[in-house]
Amino acid sequence: MTDCLLVGGGIIGLSLAYELSRRGMTVTLVEQGDWGGQASSAAAGMLAPLKEFSKPGDMLELGVASLRLYPEWVSALQEVSGADVQATPSGVLTVALTEEETASMEKKYRWQKEAGYNVQWMSAREMQELEPLITEHAMAGIYSREEGHINNRLLLAALVLACRNQGVKLLSGCVVTGMATEGTRVVGVQTAAGKLLASHTVITSGAWAGIMAGWLQCPVPIRPVRGQVAAVSSIGFPLQTVIFGTTGYITPKRDGKIVLGATEDEAGFQREVTLSGLTHIVNGVRPYVPALQTAAFLEAWAGLRPATADGKPLLGPVPGWQGISIAAGHFRNGILLSPITAKVMADYLESGQAEPLASFSPARFVQSPAAI
Known part of the structure; x- marks a missing residue:
């Protein structure tokens, strides 16, 4: 018997396991494949809530809160794991190439500035001074100097090490086949290797979470969306800042790569890299830094991102069930929101503090079994 059993070893499961173990709980983390092998790997590791969320609201607030947790969170994680995760607060530059994009960007800049966020309006000349490789067709931009990125692969590896060092029981290659229940209480899960029991079970399985909730007759609207990403060599391309556009993004890493992305493919649970996906990525980033056409290609990969019907994560108890x-x-x-998700979920599991979860409760979609 363990205090908390987490099912799904991506960035959310690993971050929550790390946080719960820091608080003295016994934790078991189960993963059917490789650690972080799905959405967590199909990422550029950007920490950019002001870019990701286009209007004020609970998602922007959640993202900004998580960004503010990152420095201390990463520092503690690196101390426990002994690994450098290459957190890089180098700023994010959002670029407009047309008058229409510029007008839309001006509106966004105004409300962000009025809300007190540290953003700067940039002319074409100022953008060229910041990043000389940016296209001469760039008209204007928003520079957010407090945002940045992290090496998501190194982050995942560090979380695995930290969890192991803090006594989390890590079970990879373990296939969960169903829930273990007693009446309306979940007491653990059934696996191909036998039953695992826990005082509380948390579904952290990303795109598979809807399937698992369906075992409890509480299906939630989570679907997989394939994300394809590519990387080229940074040799000869001294970019320093994350560059965002309407058709793609460019993220220079400290390990000699420039990550380019990304697609959003409705392809079910297929995670292959496709030629059309690579074409989409190349055509998407070319308008912003044309010189990258001559960069040496390194690799491409894909993963399944868990999308919900309203664009918000599901955080909190499953209606109609205990445990x-x-x-x-x-x-x-997921990379951006991992520290804040770990904190608010751990607060709930430790002390029942549910108020921060209210906007993201699964109950907004799910009827309890008694009501069906």
Whole structure:
């Protein structure tokens, strides 16, 4: 018997396991494949809530709160794991190429500035001074100097090490086949290797969370959206800042790569890289930094991002059941939202503090079994 059993070893499951173990709980984390092998790997590791969320609201507030947790969170994680995750607060530059994009960007800049966010309006000349490789056709931009990125692969590896060092029981290659229940209480899960029992179980299985909730007759609207990403060599291309456009993004890493992305493919649970996906990525980033056409290609990969019907994650208890919660549905923002998700979910599991979860409760979609 363990205090908390987490099912799904992506960035959310690993972050929550790390946080719960820091608080002295016994934790078991189960993953059917490789750690972080789905949405967490199909990411550029960007920490950019002001870019990701286009209007004020609970998602922007959640993203900004998570960004503010990142420095201390990463520092503690690196101390426990002994690994450098290459957190890089180098700023994010959002670029407009047309008059229409510029007008839309001006509106966004005004409300962000009025809300007190540290953003700067940039002319074409100022953008060229910041990043000389940016296209001469760039008209204007918003520079957010407090945002940045992290190496998501190194982050995942560090979380695995930290969890192991803090006594989390890590079970990879373990296939969960169903829930273990007693009446309306979930007491653990059934696996191909036998039953695992826990005081509380949390579904952290990303795009598979809807399937698992369906075992409890509480299906939630989470679906997989394939994200394809590519990387080229940074040799000869001294970019320093994350560059965002309407058709793609460019993220220079400290390991010699420039990550380019990304697609959003409705392809079910297929995660292959496709030629059309690569074409989409190349055509999407070319208008912003044309010189990258001559960069050496390194690799491409894909993963399944968990999308929800309203674009918000599911955080909190499963209606109609005891001993079971969900933390899933972060779509392409799992890396950004991992520290705040771990904190608010751990607060709930430790002391029942549910108010911060209210906007993201699974109950907004789910009827309890008694009501069906």
